[in-house]
Amino acid sequence: MKAIMIEQQENGNRLQLQNHPAPEPAAGELLIKVHAAAVNRTDIVTREGRSGYAVNPILGVEIAGVVEQADGESDFAPGDRVMGLVNGGGYAEYAVMPADRAMKIPAAYSFEQAAAVPEVFLTAYQTLYWLGRLQPNESVLIHAGASGVGTAAIQLAKKLSGAQVIVTAGSQDKLDFCRELGADVGIDYKKQSFDEEVLAATNGRGVDLILDFVGADYWDKNLASVAKEGRWVLIGILGGAQVERVNLFALMSKCVQLTATLLTPRSDEYKARLTSDFVRDVMPYMETGEIKPIIDTVFPLAEAMEAQRHMEDNRNIGKIVLKVD
Amino acid sequence: MKAIMIEQQENGNRLQLQNHPAPEPAAGELLIKVHAAAVNRTDIVTREGRSGYAVNPILGVEIAGVVEQADGESDFAPGDRVMGLVNGGGYAEYAVMPADRAMKIPAAYSFEQAAAVPEVFLTAYQTLYWLGRLQPNESVLIHAGASGVGTAAIQLAKKLSGAQVIVTAGSQDKLDFCRELGADVGIDYKKQSFDEEVLAATNGRGVDLILDFVGADYWDKNLASVAKEGRWVLIGILGGAQVERVNLFALMSKCVQLTATLLTPRSDEYKARLTSDFVRDVMPYMETGEIKPIIDTVFPLAEAMEAQRHMEDNRNIGKIVLKVD
Numbered sequence: 001m002k003a004i005m006i007e008q009q010e011n012g013n014r015l016q017l018q019n020h021p022a023p024e025p026a027a028g029e030l031l032i033k034v035h036a037a038a039v040n041r042t043d044i045v046t047r048e049g050r051s052g053y054a055v056n057p058i059l060g061v062e063i064a065g066v067v068e069q070a071d072g073e074s075d076f077a078p079g080d081r082v083m084g085l086v087n088g089g090g091y092a093e094y095a096v097m098p099a100d101r102a103m104k105i106p107a108a109y110s111f112e113q114a115a116a117v118p119e120v121f122l123t124a125y126q127t128l129y130w131l132g133r134l135q136p137n138e139s140v141l142i143h144a145g146a147s148g149v150g151t152a153a154i155q156l157a158k159k160l161s162g163a164q165v166i167v168t169a170g171s172q173d174k175l176d177f178c179r180e181l182g183a184d185v186g187i188d189y190k191k192q193s194f195d196e197e198v199l200a201a202t203n204g205r206g207v208d209l210i211l212d213f214v215g216a217d218y219w220d221k222n223l224a225s226v227a228k229e230g231r232w233v234l235i236g237i238l239g240g241a242q243v244e245r246v247n248l249f250a251l252m253s254k255c256v257q258l259t260a261t262l263l264t265p266r267s268d269e270y271k272a273r274l275t276s277d278f279v280r281d282v283m284p285y286m287e288t289g290e291i292k293p294i295i296d297t298v299f300p301l302a303e304a305m306e307a308q309r310h311m312e313d314n315r316n317i318g319k320i321v322l323k324v325d
Numbered sequence: 326m327k328a329i330m331i332e333q334q335e336n337g338n339r340l341q342l343q344n345h346p347a348p349e350p351a352a353g354e355l356l357i358k359v360h361a362a363a364v365n366r367t368d369i370v371t372r373e374g375r376s377g378y379a380v381n382p383i384l385g386v387e388i389a390g391v392v393e394q395a396d397g398e399s400d401f402a403p404g405d406r407v408m409g410l411v412n413g414g415g416y417a418e419y420a421v422m423p424a425d426r427a428m429k430i431p432a433a434y435s436f437e438q439a440a441a442v443p444e445v446f447l448t449a450y451q452t453l454y455w456l457g458r459l460q461p462n463e464s465v466l467i468h469a470g471a472s473g474v475g476t477a478a479i480q481l482a483k484k485l486s487g488a489q490v491i492v493t494a495g496s497q498d499k500l501d502f503c504r505e506l507g508a509d510v511g512i513d514y515k516k517q518s519f520d521e522e523v524l525a526a527t528n529g530r531g532v533d534l535i536l537d538f539v540g541a542d543y544w545d546k547n548l549a550s551v552a553k554e555g556r557w558v559l560i561g562i563l564g565g566a567q568v569e570r571v572n573l574f575a576l577m578s579k580c581v582q583l584t585a586t587l588l589t590p591r592s593d594e595y596k597a598r599l600t601s602d603f604v605r606d607v608m609p610y611m612e613t614g615e616i617k618p619i620i621d622t623v624f625p626l627a628e629a630m631e632a633q634r635h636m637e638d639n640r641n642i643g644k645i646v647l648k649v650d
Contacts, residue, residue, distance in 0.1 A: 131582075215573045234573060241574040248540045248559060249566040251585035257456075258583045260576035 003058045003092035004304040006047055013047050015091075015305040020058065022094040029096045030076055031069040035111035036298075037090040038062050039307050039320040040119050040148075041236070042264045046088075047308065059304070060090020061264055063097070064105060064114030065324075074099030081105040083114040085122065085263075085271055091304055091322060100272040103279055106287050116293035116319035117286070120148035122271075123263050124156050125278045127211055127233045131259045138208035139164040141198055141225055142183075143218065144238070146174035146317045151181055151294040153211055158182035159291055160281065166201055168194050170314070177317050181294070195221040206230060216240035226256055234260040294318030328383045328417035329629045329647075331372055338372050340416075340630040345383065347419040354421045355401055356394035361440035361623075362415040363387050364632050364645040365473075366561070367589045371413075372633065384629070385415020386589055388422070389430060389439030390649075399424030406430040408439040410447065410588075410596055416629055416647060425597040428604055431612050441473070441618035441644035442611070447596075448588050449478035450603045452536055452558045453486075456584045463533035464489040466523055466550055467508075468543065469563070471499035471642045476506055476619040478536055483507035484616055485606065491526055493519050495639070502642050506619070520546040531555060541565035551581055559585040619643030 003020040006013050025031040037060045046059060064083040070076045082102040089095045105114040127149075128134045140157050144150045145167025157163040159182075166185040167178045175186035187197045198207055206227035212218065217239030226232050251258070263271075285291040296316035299307040301324045311320050328345040331338050350356040362385045371384060389408040395401045407427040414420045430439040452474075453459045465482050469475045470492025482488040484507075491510040492503045500511035512522045523532055531552035537543065542564030551557050576583070588596075610616040621641035624632040626649045636645050 243571040246568040246571045252587050255586050261580050262577050
């Protein structure tokens with residue numbers, strides 16, 4: 001089958017379409033004919049060899065496609081349209097997926113739309129609810145509001161919790177789009193001091209929850225933005241990993257809970273439970289169209305390198321998808 | 326009535342026994358004749374004027390005594406022996422306490438023993454269970470194992486959860502005492518590298534939960550000691566508040582949850598709920614004597630300054646109590 005593999009080069013690794021044997025499903029796994037995959041920052045980290053899920057030589061952590069071969073004990077059968085997380089191997093014509101992690105694709109969705117669901121919606125659900133324990137009518141600050149996870153989190157926080165949603169983004173276009181998705185307050189981080197805007201929007205209280213994709217660069221302003229007894233979920237370090245000085249007493253005085261997380265390295269069992277809760281709580285809204293995946297661009301599989309570059313340039317609003325057939 | 330007040334001095338504030346009007350209970354409060362109070366680090370912070378609960382000019386956040394006057398709607402009546410947290414005002418002959426925060430003193434307890442219960446046991450319960458979500462048979466690292474909160478936490482973690490309890494302390498006497506209370510592993514932090522010992526005691530996995538009273542000085546070693554997906558509860562900064570160079574990616578890779586907390590500044594409603602859960606889960610063990618407060622020294626009320634110095638010198642094993650009658 002055709003698959004995107006990493007080619008090691010001195011001036012930065014590149015991606016190449018190569019021939020590779022199709023994977024063999026183990027017990028409890030589905031073999032899936034992939035119709036679309038999607039690009040994630042973790043794929044870029046893996047491409048660069050900085051960490052990632054390097055056990056699988058093929059990139060890609062999420063797919064949408066058709067079941068080709070199913071374990072007799074699973075809920076799925078050949079011909080079913082499914083989407084979900086894979087343990088690498090997504091940028092390819094065939095992939096295997098633990099059956100307890102597969103989700104039925106809503107009838108109205110194309111494969112491209114379906115491929116845009118798993119990673120960002122599961123991450124948004126995990127961080128808002130499992131880790132961030134968002135309660136009805138609380139306030140949440142979502143950085144990178146126009147990103148894949150951002151566009152998913154805005155919708156979940158509004159539809160599931162009626163939250164006050166405050167977002168940051170780097171352009172008026174992105175902020176306008178976030179507003180259309182339901183965001184109440186948009187902050188241009190290039191022109192405004194987001195902590196001041198957050199305090200103004202919350203009567204000086206700060207937000208109950210922060211979804212932080214930025215890390216070091218925003219540390220002090222996030223601390224200023226979080227409410228007393230607030231939760232702060234760290235899921236990205238686009239602004240650097242190294243904070244030069246952390247004042248622990250400031251965290252204690254506010255009784256802040258900081259949860260650092262990544263989704264890809266979590267266990268199979270964790271991903272299966274997360275998928276199950278997500279299907280129960282969110283899929284009904286996807287079936288009715290009240291919550292929807294946001295696609296920025298669709299690239300052919302062979303142009304995976306260009307697709308990743310597009311993400312690295314932060315030009316996208318929503319997901320970048322690879323069309324596989 | 327007699328009460329301990331703060332006397333401001335240039336070379337460090339001092340404590341003085343003075344006459345002060347007895348407090349008047351508001352609706353929902355009990356007036357209590359105090360028989361014993363206990364000393365906490367938060368009192369020292371307040372004495373030094375660095376922060377604390379300065380709305381009440383009298384020191385002290387926990388007492389044991391006899392109800393003198395009760396709100397008609399409370400569960401308590403004059404003559405009842407009670408213990409619990411107060412919003413300052415504990416180092417005195419009379420104090421007021423929200424009735425929903427009072428706990429009946431076990432029949433076998435002296436007032437000195439009772440005064441040694443509220444702050445440390447509620448803090449240990451809050452950090453182990455509400456914040457740390459300790460599960461049966463998990464492992465927990467308790468720093469300052471011989472401190473008031475440490476001696477409470479060792480007992481709770483063993484009796485309520487059958488946890489593997491690993492403690493640090495600065496002398497063999499303290500470690501021996503922790504072992505008597507149930508600790509499985511004792512580490513002399515002056516002679517041993519505690520992270521290496523923790524990893525050795527957990528087959529390289531690290532602990533599921535850390536109760537951290539130390540802060541900055543232990544940051545890197547705590548990060549090395551916590552298991553993947555572990556919880557780390559920060560409740561003290563005996564080793565400094567300022568951490569230089571925090572690597573956020575290291576926190577993310579381990580999916581660590583860091584919860585910073587203080588008990589004293591929490592709301593009345595929070596303390597009432599915490600007291601209620603504690604009474605349900607822990608008081609039965611206190612009634613049978615399976616869990617018990619640990620008292621280091623009892624000072625007369627007039628010697629409150631000496632009592633605080635004793636704590637500042639880190640000489641105590643367990644609680645320092647003030648006898649008030």
